[in-house]
Amino acid sequence: MNSFKMLIGVVLLALAISSPLHAAPVVCVDPGHPSEISAGASAGRLTERHLAWVVALKLKAILSSRGVSVVMTKTRERELVTNRHRAEIANAAGAAAMIRLHCDAGAGRGFTWYYPDHAATKDGVTGPPPDVCEHSRLLAATMRETMTPLLAGHLASNPVKTDAATHVGAGQGGVLTGSIFARVPTALIEMCFLNQRGDAAYLASEAGQNEMASALAAGVMAYLARTPRSEDLNGPR
Template identity: 45%
Template sequence: MSRALLILLLLLGSLGRAQTVCIDPGHPSEVGEGTRGKRITEMKAAWKVALLLKAKLEAKGVKVVLTKQTEKQYVKNRDRAATANKANADLMVRLHCDSAGGSGFATYYPAKQGTAQGRTGPSDEVLAMSRAAAKVFHAKLAAGLKGALRNNGLKTDMQTKVGAQNGGALIGSIFSEVPVVLVEMCVLTNDSDDRFMSSAEGQDRFAQALCDATLAAIKK
């Protein structure tokens, strides 16, 4: 088989492949069960939004894999990354809620390698792909949530406590072999954010914004 024909066949095969997204509803993991507001826990908020996002993406023809099968299933962060890797996901979307001061949402991505559990990562290729995806992703996410929640911007893993402790990347990023972003959907210790995220309307709006952001990032 000629080299030109082989390249053509590979291109045709990639065009026909359904795009895959890995959704990672945060917690419980080795870092605990997450934060909580007065009305909803981080674990429940991430799970509910993840299921809504899954349905919306599948309706657009995207193959979706989840890193856990029940809300309270314990999965280590390195195993969450392994699920995305095994699926050869076009993007891994990690869902969390914050408990810091202030309010609003933010998107995080690995801008440099970190080291944890004997591994240094992610690769330079994953860093570059994550950066490119995150820029498109956050712009679309912000547009979808305008007027609903405060936009805290696009940030890097290094700007998180755990990421800084690891030298630059979160554990889920370190073990990821695919582009990865993490969304802090709101600050649950803020009463307004908690009220938004605990409502069916708020959850659906956030899931729709995530869907639009994900589709833009994978160019679906």
């Protein structure tokens, strides 16, 4: 072997050692609103758009510190991104999970996770596929299970629901737009009820936002530990 061939060999070996078979997992964090549907809920000076944005930034920081590669669907708080495009950003990133952050308004209390359990058709596209539904169910269940004890005493934990239980989902075959176009596991959290005094005071506080982000991150890490890697899930299709 001449020295050139030996050099090539050394370079290839170095590349093989420095490129692990599995790269860092990618998670898509989707701060809800504004979208084509709505600017988001509000109660007094508190807006769903702002709370989702600040919690998303905190979640991104925690996940990044744990070796997760985070892709955001928005680059600034007031950026309008359609729900279809939000899903497409997660798909393009090959995300292991898409975490969608929202807040509710109404008669309830606490946080609620939603996931798609079947496909629907919108703009000629049908989805999500069955394997994405199955992993979305596991994602929502794992997030709720992990977060419940971490937020106990601050926010009530509601049972996991399907997209069909949402206003928008109910109107289009029981599936949210962001789910129809998702080709990666997706789950949506309504973090609290903005119009309820206790819920609002907690999530409006810096401490509450930090605890919510920490609980979300713990849920994501638990899900990543439970599920096949995204590249396996996104295999032959």
